[in-house]
Amino acid sequence: MAGKIIADTLEHSTAGSLDTQYVVNGSAKSWCNMNGTGTIAIRGSLNTTSITDNGTGDYSVTAVTAMTDTNYVCSSTSGQNSGDQISANNNLNGSLARTTSVVRTQCQRSTSDNALDCGVVETIRMGDLA
């Protein structure tokens, strides 16, 4: 049966109470798991319109529902099987400042800063939606 619970507070018998706005604000508003090698493709996502292959190890994820401003939190991780240590950074290039709907992630070898295509690239956004 479909249903809806409308509540401002959740209360536990001993552990205290929690304002439900923390639950709403603390939920991911957008996430995307993609394969960044070959012809890049999305494995799973929420609130994503498209991904863009900008070049080696360089990807953009665009949201369907934009965030209300650019002060949201975005985290990206990446990995692949080569054994390289990889860092994934968001909007490294100042001229490509993040927008309310697009996050650009660049994957690099930690040891050399060389761009690298990754088999798994994951991006998650938290904050307020427009």
Next chain:
Amino acid sequence: MTQTPQFQGTHLFDRLCWAKKNLHGVQSDYRVVYEDSVDECAKILVPDPNWMACALQGGILPPVWVYHELAKDEAQPDFKKHTRGYLLHNTEPVEAMTEEEAIEYLIMKDCPEQVWKTYNKGNRQTMVICKKEQLPQSREWRNSWKISQVAA
């Protein structure tokens, strides 16, 4: 076929959650290749399967002009935050699209405006829609890729 609820006035994020639960993702074979800078390589736009399912279903996504209005707001030098987000949620959703219409919508939403407005007006074509199989199978020299003008 799953019936879309009457979504006008429902937050767009809630509609997406409904779609993720009730619709099967559609992996499109279409890709959009574009060049937005002479100094950079060609970029490849890949549609999201859940979004494509929403586009084909109809009654979920806002019209593309809503995104253009929000982009105009965001381009203002004194932009702090969106104050017209209600356009996403309150504007009547678009009807079901074909896959080709969805790609056109996606281009107007996610490609830079100067690309889709002028892609065939200069010395070289700067945007093409192709099938996944038409892309190079190896990513060798990826940062040097340009649109083949023979293919375009």
